[in-house]
Amino acid sequence: MDFIPIARPLLGDEEIEAVSEVIRSGMLVQGELVRRFEEMFSSYIGVRNSVAVSNGTVALDLALKAFGLKPGDEVICPAFTFIATSNAVLYQGLMPIFADVDPRTFNIDPGDVLERVNRNTKAIIGVHLYGQPFDVKAIGEICEDHNLILIEDCAQAHGAEYDGKRVGGFGTGCFSFYPTKNMTTGEGGMITTDDDALAERVRLLRNHGDLGKYNHVMLGYNYRMTNIQGAIGLVQLGKLDEFINARIRNAEYLSLHISRDGITTPWRDPRCKHVYNQYVLRVEDDFPMSRDALSSHLQSRGIGTGVHYPMPVYEQPLYRQLGIGSRCPVAEDVSRRVISVPVHPGLSNEELKRIADAVNSAG
Structure with a gap:
């Protein structure tokens, strides 16, 4: 009797050939295949911009960095999720405030969120847990009423929809492509947004703040996706x-x-x-x-x-x-x-x- 694993990434000959082509080309780091993957992902989600990064935690990290929040600002997160969601808040010197969850969906509870909003609250991170969207309408209304940033942790929810619209298109979406996710690039992540200025800041931050070759206009990081990951992502997204x-x-x-x-x-x-x-x-x-x-x-x-x-x-x-x-x-x-x-x-x-x-x- 064969053992049935809890997760099994499905990678086949198409992914192997795509990676082999990258290796034969010698163009291994971020390049044309990453750009094509970003464009294809934007089209799939229904947003203007997708920015590929090295993993899903980095996606959360850069999204928060790009908004320029100040140390001590509060970000409301669900108490029931993977630790990366709130750790990304700590990376910025921000304060994670944990909200309780709905007993049926296990997603962040809008009623509890509302009780935790105060003058120090600057953002809400909702997690589409296990592949089911959180109550985007209710959380979105809280953000609008209190002028808060909405970040969607979509690490487990590629292709999920709320009222017919794909997640990652409501606020700033952060995706992971870890092998246990619904699609994979091995490691890798993506930030999605309709905010062109935000997307440009994220692109600078992921690549040493480089506006052109050796033209570094801000403190940035090496958070790029490789062409190998981009090649796998193109095939996986098609599936x-x-x-x-x-x-x-x-x-x-x-x-x-x-x-x-x-x-x-x-x-x-x-x-x-x-x-x-x-x-x-x-x-x-x-x-x-x-x-x-x-x-x-x-x-x-x-x-x-x-x-x-x-x-x-x-x-x-x-x-x-x-x-x-x-x-x-x-x-x-x-x-x-x-x-x-x-x-x-x-x-x-x-x-x-x-x-x-x-x-x-x-x-």
């Missing part, structure tokens, strides 16, 4: 809708066939196109075993699992040491219940049945 459709089909199968009392399958906001970067079950109090026991049960049947994420960000040792974060009860509860099972597009029908059967037989 993204196919990958997404497979993830949605797989998620629908699992939701239909997992019918175990005490296990809650993912809830989808009807306004959203959920692209299921992760398929996350919630283990309820009436389930006869712990989440860890369920994970062991699935692993014993050759099924990979993950916990995304085991604690709110403010419970991480770094944030405890810094004394940052007030309690978010929903995030604390959710973090102790969630377990991810495979949903990636490489799954066969037989493997999907194995996953559902294994969950149903637990306990």
Whole structure:
């Protein structure tokens, strides 16, 4: 019985040939293929500008840098997400303020956000967690009412939609192309925006502040994407809708066939196109075993699992040491219940049945 991994990047002969062409050309660093990838990505998202960078954390870092916020300014982030979201705030000397999350979507809760807005608040980072958009309308209205910057952490949500519009096109979008994402360039990231001036600042910041050869007009960084990554990205982006459709089909199968009392399958906001970067079950109090026991049960049947994420960000040792974060009860509860099972597009029908059967037989 083959083991079913929690994630499996799908890379084939087209990606291999694209990389081989770059190597044969000798043009390995940022160049024409990166530019083409940026243009293709802009067209896909529906924005004027896409700026490719070395990874998704850098995308968040440069987006915040480009807005020129001052040390001590506050940025509201969800308490339940990967640590990179709030770490990017710390990079700037800014203060992350953690907001609680919705118990159904696990996305940032607009009501809790509103309670945390004050005169020091300058931006909100919403995360489209697991591939489901956060409540863009409600968060966007808060930003408009209080003159706040909206940054979308789209690391898990390539191709996701809110009211028919792709994420990354509402505020400033920040994408990751890590191998576990819905498309990959190995490492890599992208910043998307309709703000031409912001895009130009980001382009300068990613390349040593260089306006032309040896014409450095600001303090910048070496945060470029390589042509190798750009070549892979062009191929992967062409396959993204196919990958997404497979993830949605797989998620629908699992939701239909997992019918175990005490296990809650993912809830989808009807306004959203959920692209299921992760398929996350919630283990309820009436389930006869712990989440860890369920994970062991699935692993014993050759099924990979993950916990995304085991604690709110403010419970991480770094944030405890810094004394940052007030309690978010929903995030604390959710973090102790969630377990991810495979949903990636490489799954066969037989493997999907194995996953559902294994969950149903637990306990």
